[in-house]
Amino acid sequence: MSRPVRVLGIDPGSRTTGFGIIDLVGREYQYVASGCIRTIPNDELAGRIGVIVQHIDEIIETYRPNQAAIEQVFVNVNPKATLMLGQARGAAIAALVLRGLPVHEYTALQVKQAVVGQGKAAKEQVQHMVVNMLKLSGTPQADAADGLAVALTHALRGYGLAGRLGGLAIKGGRFQI
Amino acid sequence: MSRPVRVLGIDPGSRTTGFGIIDLVGREYQYVASGCIRTIPNDELAGRIGVIVQHIDEIIETYRPNQAAIEQVFVNVNPKATLMLGQARGAAIAALVLRGLPVHEYTALQVKQAVVGQGKAAKEQVQHMVVNMLKLSGTPQADAADGLAVALTHALRGYGLAGRLGGLAIKGGRFQI
Numbered sequence: 638m639s640r641p642v643r644v645l646g647i648d649p650g651s652r653t654t655g656f657g658i659i660d661l662v663g664r665e666y667q668y669v670a671s672g673c674i675r676t677i678p679n680d681e682l683a684g685r686i687g688v689i690v691q692h693i694d695e696i697i698e699t700y701r702p703n704q705a706a707i708e709q710v711f712v713n714v715n716p717k718a719t720l721m722l723g724q725a726r727g728a729a730i731a732a733l734v735l736r737g738l739p740v741h742e743y744t745a746l747q748v749k750q751a752v753v754g755q756g757k758a759a760k761e762q763v764q765h766m767v768v769n770m771l772k773l774s775g776t777p778q779a780d781a782a783d784g785l786a787v788a789l790t791h792a793l794r795g796y797g798l799a800g801r802l803g804g805l806a807i808k809g810g811r812f813q814i
Numbered sequence: 815m816s817r818p819v820r821v822l823g824i825d826p827g828s829r830t831t832g833f834g835i836i837d838l839v840g841r842e843y844q845y846v847a848s849g850c851i852r853t854i855p856n857d858e859l860a861g862r863i864g865v866i867v868q869h870i871d872e873i874i875e876t877y878r879p880n881q882a883a884i885e886q887v888f889v890n891v892n893p894k895a896t897l898m899l900g901q902a903r904g905a906a907i908a909a910l911v912l913r914g915l916p917v918h919e920y921t922a923l924q925v926k927q928a929v930v931g932q933g934k935a936a937k938e939q940v941q942h943m944v945v946n947m948l949k950l951s952g953t954p955q956a957d958a959a960d961g962l963a964v965a966l967t968h969a970l971r972g973y974g975l976a977g978r979l980g981g982l983a984i985k986g987g988r989f990q991i
Contacts, residue, residue, distance in 0.1 A: 682919065686904060716896050720889055720899070722900065723901045727863060727908070730905065734863055742859065
């Protein structure tokens with residue numbers, strides 16, 4: 638029996654990085670884990686980056702995903718905030734590629750379209766759909782839900798392979814199950 | 815005999831990341847290595863970050879520095895360029911902290927003041943001083959010279975420890991030898 642596809646989704650942030658892990662079993666999604674990586678406020682940059690990469694490394698070690706998806710970040714008007722967000726995102730991608738994980742990128746628009754069905758969805762709608770699709774008993778924290786939403790987007794879009802494999806019917810960003 | 819202090823200096827960039835390694839032997843600096851890490855133009859982000867982290871990882875594996883210093887980057891007016899530079903810098907710091915290296919940050923102003931003696935120095939002056947201080951037979955490429963300059967800055971500023979140790983006489987950012 639082949640190993641199921643296990644996706645690690647990351648929603649990067651300079652203060653909080655959300656993550657979510659799902660399995661695709663047949664054509665069903667199963668929740669595996671989710672959570673938030675929080676950096677220490679006012680810690681120096683190397684310390685904050687250390688927290689992000691070490692936690693992502695532990696998550697990979699523990700759950701052994703075979704695919705990774707990361708949200709493309711909003712380009713802020715504040716250059717310092719943009720730089721900080723870029724550094725956090727670069728560190729997260731570094732942790733993924735150092736473990737040999739293929740990394741796929743999705744915009745916030747793609748995530749909302751895939752999970753909610755329309756690009757202007759509110760954060761609460763994303764959380765709501767994540768709870769529904771993964772049959773969760775509680776609502777995960779917003780950043781953790783975003784991590785799960787990115788992982789679901791990667792699954793819903795055919796793991797970036799649908800076009801090549803031609804075996805998955807995709808319409809409007811959702812599988813037709 | 816204790817191991818000499820070996821500093822890896824990094825000048826991060828979205829296209830080219832310069833690096834330089836120096837040893838402090840007694841109160842002398844010795845050149846160890848320097849070079850440039852070039853990402854593949856138009857490669858996807860994960861590929862470019864992969865090149866940066868894997869090369870830094872190899873450099874650490876090969877030369878085994880025990881200190882790291884990285885230049886603080888210029889906050890660009892172009893948000894996309896700032897984000898990209900942030901991602902490259904975050905990836906470089908991630909590679910350093912994952913190897914357990916203490917990372918110190920220096921602004922371009924601090925580097926120029928430490929190496930040339932004044933903050934408004936041109937790039938060529940930095941290269942010239944790096945060649946002089948390390949008694950090099952040729953001039954390293956600009957990004958490699960910047961990597962060496964960051965490493966020298968860390969040494970000249972007492973490895974970020976001078977204030978605590980109180981054992982090094984520093985004036986105007988330079989050791990008094």
